[in-house]
Amino acid sequence: MSKGITSKSEDYSQWYNEIVIKADLAEHSSVKGCMVIKPYGYSIWEKMQAVLDHKFKETGHSNAYFPLFIPKSYFSKEASHVDGFATECAVVTHYRLKNDGTGNIIVDEEAKLEEELIVRPTSETIIWNTYKGWIQSYRDLPLLINQWANVVRWEMRTRLFLRTTEFLWQEGHTAHATAEEAIEETEKMLDVYADFAENWMGVPVVKGKKTETERFAGALDTYCIEALMQDGKALQAGTSHFLGQNFAKAFDVKFTSKEGKQEYVWASSWGVSTRLMGALIMAHSDDSGLVLPPKLAPIQVVIVPIHKGDEELQKISAFVDELIPSLKGFGISVKYDDRDSQRPGFKFAEYELKGVPIRLAIGARDMENGTVELARRDTKEKLTVPQEGLAEYIFQMLAQIQQNIYDRALKFRDEHITEANSYEEFKDLLETKTGFIAAHWDGTAETEKRIKEETKATIRCIPLNNKLEDGVCILTGKPSKQRVLFAKAY
């Protein structure tokens, strides 16, 4: 491993890539566009999953699992849905290989599938096809299902965690008797995502609705949480869709209401993916590497002994052996790195790169003084702290770090929401300041498209609970009732 990483001010995307690789989160696989999530990176994803899964269950959802393959015909039943995904689908056409006689393995043309199978880019179709058999009466509703799965979208260009051909996610698919209930569900899950992003990942988000152009293929409304990265670009961190009766109609899912009438079911779907890993990395990290919020850090505290000779090490280890259980008593995950093969300075740099929130260094000097050296990853401060009451001190410090990371990101985000009142100002802000730009828009897809073509900025969302104010569209000068958030996005 070479020393140091490219600074983010020098080359942001290289900085990002180097953190992913050098912090041992993931690497490129030999399959185009697909990555290997390495154990350290996967353990962060597992923590995310655990928290989200708990939240889903708390809000009444159950997990299930649906097939990876979707018959092509299902896929095309909802017209706008197929339009949205048709250009990025992996298609299975055969089910067998054979030896061509010269030692090469080739596709057996005789084993052609009668109907091609699509590798799911999302599961609305197979799930609604299944729901048809599950829902007959209003008593079967609401149906609140989540699935943890991999999906495939054949993207032109990929980036580690942010956009890979195959990615991991969860997708919730719910069925309701009324539109109101389905909308309530859609909004509730958006709140779950926002709560997770802010209180666990330490990433402030704007909750909003997508414009028609940016809406999910097949949805009546797409809600989203938008986060801001340190380079001033926005990242869509999660989406929650109100699907109306589109899929129920496409798959003929009806129920008998209390009044005995046949009605189509109302639907929502919502998802977050391993892209959250990208958001986590880009929101907090610095030129020394990853900075992890304590609540999602696989290792919250690392202890590095500093010693001359075995005798000193034994004394330190004896202290650490007592410290570890008391830390664990506070629910703190801790690693004691007493490897003799690396010197302390190396370990310091390594754990900084990996984003471990707190590092303790304990040497002979500390053992004499009854102290430890505590280093915070978020501020890089070093403090000398008494050994007495250390576990509780660390417990509180972790909470402080969690808060500080969030506050810092929030300050950055808030400083990067700027109002623009003319197209000139808008373009200037995009070039110089970046971030979210709050501007009036005439509500038309044409204007949105032209702004995108001319500036590369898109409407990230129309914030929920947006302040209403009279204004004029920055491009067309037509009247507008509220500002929307524009940004260049990932």
Added chain:
RNA sequence: CGGGGUGUAGCGUAGCCCGGUAUCGCGCCACAUUUGGGAUGUGGAGGUCGUAGGUUCGAAUCCUGCCACCCCGACCA
């Protein structure tokens, strides 16, 4: 998928223009000395030069196809 760039040991590289089987650093292994911010010394291992062809007595080097990655576009969670 279009334009540009890159591909040599686990990583980063020199050599390529002017063909003669490969340089250096980090890392790795052994031993010793070390250990409060990425240790030092000595010895050692590790390469079908991305891949498949072609030209040539001979290819990392010249030519062609393919693959992968990076940057910029279009597409997108």
